[in-house]
Amino acid sequence: MHKHNILCIGLIIGFIIGIMLFLLFFIYPFNGSNARYSIATKTIIIDADYTMEFGLDYYKHSALHELGHYYWNEVLNKSEKGHYKKLFETVEDSSLVTSYAGTNVEECFAEYFWFVLETNDFPSESELITETRILVNKYII
Numbered sequence: 001m002h003k004h005n006i007l008c009i010g011l012i013i014g015f016i017i018g019i020m021l022f023l024l025f026f027i028y029p030f031n032g033s034n035a036r037y038s039i040a041t042k043t044i045i046i047d048a049d050y051t052m053e054f055g056l057d058y059y060k061h062s063a064l065h066e067l068g069h070y071y072w073n074e075v076l077n078k079s080e081k082g083h084y085k086k087l088f089e090t091v092e093d094s095s096l097v098t099s100y101a102g103t104n105v106e107e108c109f110a111e112y113f114w115f116v117l118e119t120n121d122f123p124s125e126s127e128l129i130t131e132t133r134i135l136v137n138k139y140i141i
């Protein structure tokens with residue numbers, strides 16, 4: 001009887017942990033945003049409803065932005081990231097390609113990654129655009 005209770009408690013705890021892991025990897029990824037890069041699973045997830053609502057340009061922006069996170073986490077080395085962070089810290093928020101790029105250095109890189117791959121036309125060259133282009137060309141092209 002006593003052993004049976006312990007088994008029951010074990011199953012309940014296991015079930016709760018299972019649900020928490022499910023929420024962490026499959027539900028949490030959206031967490032109020034339309035797309036996300038999961039470092040744990042190295043997966044890009046894009047919400048189809050947002051794509052239907054906002055169109056293909058929005059989807060392309062999201063996909064390239066998330067690919068930028070993959071690139072930051074899996075491709076760039078420590079010194080490249082350190083150099084990029086120093087550049088990010090010296091730039092005024094108002095001169096960034098999008099306001100979201102001002103969130104932190106990783107969002108900044110993801111936004112510039114999108115920007116550099118989206119257009120070859122750079123109306124105003126900045127150090128961040130140049131540096132992002134160098135990093136993209138170094139490993140992709």
Ligand SMILES: [Zn+2]
Nearest residue numbers: 065069107110
């Ligand atoms: Zn992002």
